[in-house]
Each structure stands twice: as structure tokens, then as C-alpha cells.
Amino acid sequence: MDRPVVGEGIDRVDARVKVSGRATYPTDADLPGLAHAVLVQSTVAAGRLTAVDTTAATAAPGVLAVLTHENAPPLREARDRLGPLPPPPLQSDRIVHHGENVAVVVAETFEQATEAARLVTARYAPSPPVVDIDDPGAEHVRDPFGSDGGTGDVGAALATAPVRVERTYRTAVNTNHPMGPFATVASWEGDKLTVHDSTQGPSNTRIGLAGTLGVPQDDVRVLAPYIGGGFGSGLRTWPHTVLATVAARHVGRPVKLVLTRKQMFTSVGHRPDTRQTVRIGATRDGRITAIDHEAWQTVSIRDVNPEHVTRASLSGYASPNISARDVQVRVNVPSPGSMRAPGDAQGNFALESALDELAYELDLDPLELRLRNYADRHPVTGQQWSSNDLRACYRTGAERFGWSRRDPRPRSMRRGRHLVGYGMAGTSFFFAQFACAARVTVTRDGGAVVASAGMDLGTGTYTVMTQLAAELLGLPVRRVRMVMGDSSLPEAPVAGGSGLTGSMGSAIHAAARNTVRAFLDLVRDDAGSPLRGAAVDDVRVEHGRIVRVDDGRGESYAEILTRHRQDELTAEGSAEAPSEDEPVVPTGPYAAKFAEVHVDADLGVIRVARLVTAAHCGRVLNEKTARGQLVGGTVGGIGMALLEHTVTEPRTGRIANGTFGDYLIAVNADIPDLEVHFVGGPDPTTPNGTKGCGELGIPGTAAAIANAVFHATGTRVRRLPITIEQVL
Amino acid sequence: MDGSAAQARVSPGQRAPAVVRVPVSLRVNGSERRLEVDTRTTLLDALRDGLKLTGTKKGCDQGQCGACTVHVDGRRVLSCLTLAASADGREVRTIEGLEQDGTPHPLQEAFVRHDGLQCGYCTAGQIMSAVALIEEGRAGSDDEIREFMSGNLCRCGAYPNIVAAIREVAGRGDHA
Ligand code: FES
Numbered sequence A: 001m002d003r004p005v006v007g008e009g010i011d012r013v014d015a016r017v018k019v020s021g022r023a024t025y026p027t028d029a030d031l032p033g034l035a036h037a038v039l040v041q042s043t044v045a046a047g048r049l050t051a052v053d054t055t056a057a058t059a060a061p062g063v064l065a066v067l068t069h070e071n072a073p074p075l076r077e078a079r080d081r082l083g084p085l086p087p088p089p090l091q092s093d094r095i096v097h098h099g100e101n102v103a104v105v106v107a108e109t110f111e112q113a114t115e116a117a118r119l120v121t122a123r124y125a126p127s128p129p130v131v132d133i134d135d136p137g138a139e140h141v142r143d144p145f146g147s148d149g150g151t152g153d154v155g156a157a158l159a160t161a162p163v164r165v166e167r168t169y170r171t172a173v174n175t176n177h178p179m180g181p182f183a184t185v186a187s188w189e190g191d192k193l194t195v196h197d198s199t200q201g202p203s204n205t206r207i208g209l210a211g212t213l214g215v216p217q218d219d220v221r222v223l224a225p226y227i228g229g230g231f232g233s234g235l236r237t238w239p240h241t242v243l244a245t246v247a248a249r250h251v252g253r254p255v256k257l258v259l260t261r262k263q264m265f266t267s268v269g270h271r272p273d274t275r276q277t278v279r280i281g282a283t284r285d286g287r288i289t290a291i292d293h294e295a296w297q298t299v300s301i302r303d304v305n306p307e308h309v310t311r312a313s314l315s316g317y318a319s320p321n322i323s324a325r326d327v328q329v330r331v332n333v334p335s336p337g338s339m340r341a342p343g344d345a346q347g348n349f350a351l352e353s354a355l356d357e358l359a360y361e362l363d364l365d366p367l368e369l370r371l372r373n374y375a376d377r378h379p380v381t382g383q384q385w386s387s388n389d390l391r392a393c394y395r396t397g398a399e400r401f402g403w404s405r406r407d408p409r410p411r412s413m414r415r416g417r418h419l420v421g422y423g424m425a426g427t428s429f430f431f432a433q434f435a436c437a438a439r440v441t442v443t444r445d446g447g448a449v450v451a452s453a454g455m456d457l458g459t460g461t462y463t464v465m466t467q468l469a470a471e472l473l474g475l476p477v478r479r480v481r482m483v484m485g486d487s488s489l490p491e492a493p494v495a496g497g498s499g500l501t502g503s504m505g506s507a508i509h510a511a512a513r514n515t516v517r518a519f520l521d522l523v524r525d526d527a528g529s530p531l532r533g534a535a536v537d538d539v540r541v542e543h544g545r546i547v548r549v550d551d552g553r554g555e556s557y558a559e560i561l562t563r564h565r566q567d568e569l570t571a572e573g574s575a576e577a578p579s580e581d582e583p584v585v586p587t588g589p590y591a592a593k594f595a596e597v598h599v600d601a602d603l604g605v606i607r608v609a610r611l612v613t614a615a616h617c618g619r620v621l622n623e624k625t626a627r628g629q630l631v632g633g634t635v636g637g638i639g640m641a642l643l644e645h646t647v648t649e650p651r652t653g654r655i656a657n658g659t660f661g662d663y664l665i666a667v668n669a670d671i672p673d674l675e676v677h678f679v680g681g682p683d684p685t686t687p688n689g690t691k692g693c694g695e696l697g698i699p700g701t702a703a704a705i706a707n708a709v710f711h712a713t714g715t716r717v718r719r720l721p722i723t724i725e726q727v728l
Numbered sequence B: 001m002d003g004s005a006a007q008a009r010v011s012p013g014q015r016a017p018a019v020v021r022v023p024v025s026l027r028v029n030g031s032e033r034r035l036e037v038d039t040r041t042t043l044l045d046a047l048r049d050g051l052k053l054t055g056t057k058k059g060c061d062q063g064q065c066g067a068c069t070v071h072v073d074g075r076r077v078l079s080c081l082t083l084a085a086s087a088d089g090r091e092v093r094t095i096e097g098l099e100q101d102g103t104p105h106p107l108q109e110a111f112v113r114h115d116g117l118q119c120g121y122c123t124a125g126q127i128m129s130a131v132a133l134i135e136e137g138r139a140g141s142d143d144e145i146r147e148f149m150s151g152n153l154c155r156c157g158a159y160p161n162i163v164a165a166i167r168e169v170a171g172r173g174d175h176a
């Protein structure tokens, strides 16, 4: 009972409902009179629709409605908390990517809707699409995020640097592909709209839908108690969600719309491809004197995508001269979007590969090169870190991995017919905290219900927030119930940017404190209470009781509520994002990653044999779920390094490998045991000491693997994914 | 199915085929269930939409992810590739049928303890595959488990914990 409830790797509180099949995902929502909607998407990537013939579809059995740009209701261009929404669907005859929505068919059954969707015939006046990042005809947007920056004079420093590397790296388009196809079940009751949706932010989707439909936010309720993963796909309010609500209003019945796996390639974002040039100058003894990083990435024709690829180059290493620039290239592809460590995943690969190349130029251990250039403060702004134990990550990771056994010469290590390579990389992720609110209700039976609109997409938020609330209220974990995933609860930010734990944790911290304060208010003049007259700083909570710090006297929540004839007591709390303009900058998590790869000397087959991560995530609320986050991210990173590549046909803009059979993600047999070690202490920025850790599994993984592949084979691969042809 | 290819085959004005419905009786998790289905309805959709057993999940509808794995006559089957009508008269077991008298199957317990899940969407399929794997005697080593579980994708990347859960139950031998 006195064991700490935070930190310990308790089982997920939602694990039982998930292993029994009882958790309800958006695709499971079933309502009386439910109709089914199926999308028809364009088969050209650019041009205009000249006609959409819906005659046969409309006449097909069971069909209730077919909506196209000719009969769809007008929709507004709207914003949510993350910025502008993707352009609203079915509003014009213009086509800007393959797989753009051209019609939605609603029918009595899923089979009938699917069949009728095939009978819709769209005719186009196509124009040649631009799909290649290198296409000279494409429009370029320089400094699209207003984030270009740096310090010193990179050009001069590079010109005089005794050692220089200049290399270009490329990363492929990757697609998020949560296992749960995105789904929306929409129903109207009068003016009130209820939506079950695969969203990572019920509050945010409510704002987006209300804005697009032109209805008050209070009339919209978005539910997402469980979703089948997201990895960034669920951050935005996508057109298919809007179309489900429009279709439901049109047919006057609840409507379910589930994307097909193929439509998951074109409808809910992807990680854009990049071409990046990194130039680094250094002294002979391995001090970096200049870092210059320019990253080009693709974006769709009509949408925005804040994806800061060069971010970590501005803050990663102690260089007196730094310049980092991002450029977006507009092409006829579906809207990109965040995917697991957006921007950092690609940028880190280029920077950490270039550092490895520099280490070979210098004949210096890659680990030592990083330690020599550790940034003890922000290299551009000069601000101090709120906390940064990256050096401890390097040390612990190297030790657990056995880095000292590495023979630095490429192709020097072998095991049977396999070439063995060791590679490493460092990584950081930005600090994210957003405004969030939470509500605590303590009931007369001595338990508590804690509510916030934020959701758990598999990261463990239900569990860690239960633990945190239990600690802050002095209750056992089993007496706390978290209620989440419902926009009618206190507003919360999206689960993204590794920011929800810090955001919601801070809100619950405030709400718990307000709860204790409310109890103290209740007994302020209560002669029967040992807590009479106590202020919130005079007490602590333990074993379901509030007790005075000075003499240990106190009483339980239940006793107070019983005596005051109240069934429950409720308090809310909220927290804002911290300021960035202080001398101390809120600092996100760090990690060092060490990979061993085995490359078949004859066949070129590459296998990750093991991968060790040492991470500084601030205070870890639950060892088990935090480890799961890092392991899961690493699995995604292995996919990014060796497998994942969304291929777009250059002439047609069609995605050529739009199935799980052709778009390869890591399967069980691709994944070795993955070690994760947590190092370093809590971060002072948030009251709970967390930094966030979800995104940290991805960046660094591909670079560590690519660096290990070079060590194994002597072949430097500067293009992801690394394929057999590239190493043979 | 590829929408553009489908469109190419259907000329404008062509009529959709009339709906044909057939009666199907299945023994699902030990009880007799009768329903009438569209001949195009998959076993997966019949279970989920017809019988409201939504624990079995649809990840791809193309036989490429394993999320829809159930047992038909004791063998692992991808229910999205099985027509409901073709399962007539057969014994079907789904995730909802694994508990016995309110006690979870040892693998369900092991998945909880080893954190063999995150979002939980692939989990029913993973567990149904794993139960069959152990019953078939194919969970003898980690490599064997990894290999035979590779038809069940997990985008959350819970693979190492899934292997640990299966290893524990297979090693204990109380999985019958
Ligand atoms: S849904 Fe059946 S294998 Fe993916």
C-alpha cells in the first residue's frame, strides 16, 4: 500500500477490456437505423472533373444517396487548434491528387454501398501531375514555418574548416497505417451531432467539425474512448470525417464510414519524402565549427503541413556557426501530415548520418565525436536546458550495448557468413505542452473519477493518468477511474508531439490540488474536523485521507463527505503551455541508440540483430508503458530504415503499392529483442517532472542502423529505406 | 479492390446485381446462431455486424494483416477472406469465446502482464493466432513464435512483448 503508485510498471488499466475484445473502437459503434457510406476517390492526380455519372449507383439496390461536388452542401474552410483543416471535400471540380474524394455513396448495407460505389463513373480533364520532389516545374515554398535560423557565419566557417563533409540524403514517403482503419459514425438528433471518430483529439475534432459545418461547438460531441492507433493520422479533422457527418444529415440517419486500407494511403496523411543536404565543418580534433542543413520536403498542392525537418540541427550540437533551412515542394500527392516524430524522423537521419561520416573523416569514434560536441546550452539562443542528460544516455547505452568491443574499421567484424556492424546515433525531441483542463470528482465511497477530453491511442495515457491522480489524491490506483476520449469533458489537446502526458498531467495536478482545497473549504468552520482552518499547503494526502503536515492529524474524504451529507465533491483544474522566452528553455527528451546489424555477405539481406536505447524522458510515470512507447517507436524506426516506402507512379500520381502486401511494415520476425534503459532525472518544467517519450523511439533509429550498415559493409547508404541493391 | 480497375469493368448505366440472401447457421463460441446474409458478406462482417461480436477486427479486408483471425473448426482462419455462407454448419471461435466461466484464457492474462498490446486493435487476432500456435505445437522457440506470428501485424510495435507472452504460456503447458 505504501509502494509508490507512480513509476511502477503496473499493467495497463485498459488491458483487460482490450484482450477480451470488449473495448469499443469507432468501427464498432452500432446505432439503430445505421446506414453505410463508401467513398469514391479520383483516378487521376491533377485536372478537373468533367462529369460524375451517378445514375447507375443511385438506382442500385439499397442506395440512399450519392453525393458529389454537384449536390454536396457548401462547407467552410475552417481551422482547429493545429491550424487550417485540409480543404473541405466535394466543393469543386478541381482535382489535385490521386485518391481525392469525388463521391460518397450511402446505402442500407456495407455490401450495397461498396457495390454502388463501383458504379459511380467519374470523367476527367486530366493535366500532367507533378509528383517528384526534384521536378523543376514544381512550386517551392521557402521557410514555410518561419523557422529558418541559426547563428554565426556558416559560409565563412565552412570555408576555413580543416575537415569538412558535405552530403545529400533522401528519405522516402512513409504512410502511418494504424491497424484500425479510420472510421466515423455520425448521427444527428435535430441540430445536435454526435460523432464516433478515429481521432487523437476529441476536443480538436469538435472544433474542426463545428467550423467546417458552420454549427456551434456546443452542438457537436466527438467520442474516441479507444482507437486502433494513430501515429499522427488522427491529429487533423480529415475530409472523410466531414463527409460522414454530411451524409448522415443528408439521409437523416446515422451513417458509418470506414476507410479501406487502400484509402488509408490517400486520406489521413503520410510522412513526406525529403532531400537534405548537410554540411559540417570541424577542427582536426573533432570540434564542430559549422553545421549547415537544408531540407526539402514535399507537400500537397492545396494544404499545409508543419513539418520542421531541420529542427534538431538548430539545437543538437555545440557549434558556433549554424544554419538550418526548410523548403516545401508542392506536388500532386495527398495531404501529408504528422507521422511519428514528424520532421525529426527524417532530419535526424541526415544529421546523424553526416556526423558518422565526419567521424570516419576524423578517424574518431562516433560516440566520442558526439560527446566532444555536446551542447551544454542551446547553441543558437544561449538558453539553459531545463534538463538534459544526453551524456548519461550515451554512457549507459554504450555500456549496455558493449560499444567498446567495436573494431572501428568497416567490414572488420564477421559472424559466419554475416558481416557485423555496430552503429549509433543520438537524438532529441522537442518539448510540448499545451493548454489542458481536467476534472476530479471524489465520491462518498472514497473513490475518485478523473475526467479529461484527451484520449489514449495506445500510448498508456489511461494508465499513467490513473497512477498520477492516485498519487496526487492519496488514493490506491484501483480507487481511481479515468474517463477520457469525449469532447464533452474538460477540453484537452491532441495526443501528439509527446505532449499529452505533460499537458494532462499538469491539469490533473491542478485539479487534484483544487479538490483538496475544496475539501478544506468544506471543513473550514467545521468544529468536528481536525483539518479545520488548514490551508492547502498545510496538508498532504495519503491512504484516502487529508492530513496536517505538522501533527499528522486528519480525516478521510469519505468521512468529510458523510458528515456534510454530500455524495461527492468536484473540482476542475487547468494548465497552460510554459513560456519559451525564459533564460531556461523547456527541454524535451533525449536518447542514444546503438544498433547491431548482420548483413548477409552474399545476399545483402540486412537484419537488425539488437538495438539498445538509453533515454532521458524526465520522470517515468510507468516503466511498462513508457518502455512500450520506446520499443514501439523503435519498431517503426526499423521499418523506416529498412522497409517502408510509399511508391508514387511518376506519370499518374497513383500510389503503386497501396496494400499491406506491397507496402511493407515490420512484422514480428523482423524485430529482435529491443533493450530500453531510462536514465536521468525529472524535468522541472512540469509539476510532475515529465518530458514526454512517445516520439523518441523513431528518430535516431534509422541513422543508427544506417551507420551500422556502413560499419558492416563499407557501403554508405544515404537513401531510406536501405535496400539489398544498395548494399550489394 | 482497386477502385479504378473496378470502374473500368463497369460501363455507365450497367445495373448492380440483385441482392441474394442466404440462410447460414454457425456454431459460434458454443452456441447455435442462425442468420441470413448477403452472399457477398464475409464471415468477419457476419460476426461483427450480424452477430454483434465486434471483438474480431478488420484491419485490411484483404487477408494481409491478421486482425480478423478466428478459429473455424479449430483452425486459424482469416475471416475477411472467408465468405459467411461458406462457413455454414461450422464451429467458429472468436475472442469473445476464449474466457471460460468468466476466467480469461491464460494467453489473455499473459498479454496483460507482458503488455503485449498498446492500441489493442490487433490484439484479438494476435491472441487467436497464438492460441492456435500453441495448440499446434509451433511455439517451441522465440524464433518459431516470431516466424509463425508474422502474419499478425502490429503497427504499435508490441512484438517483443507478444513473443514474451506466448513464450510464457507455451512454456507452462497449462494452455489447454
Ligand atoms: S482484416 Fe483480415 S487479414 Fe486483415
Ligand code: FES
Pocket: A179, A228, A229, A458, B116, B117, B118, B119, B120, B121, B122, B123, B153, B154, B155, B156, B157, B158
Ligand atoms: S496493439 Fe496496436 S496494432 Fe497491435
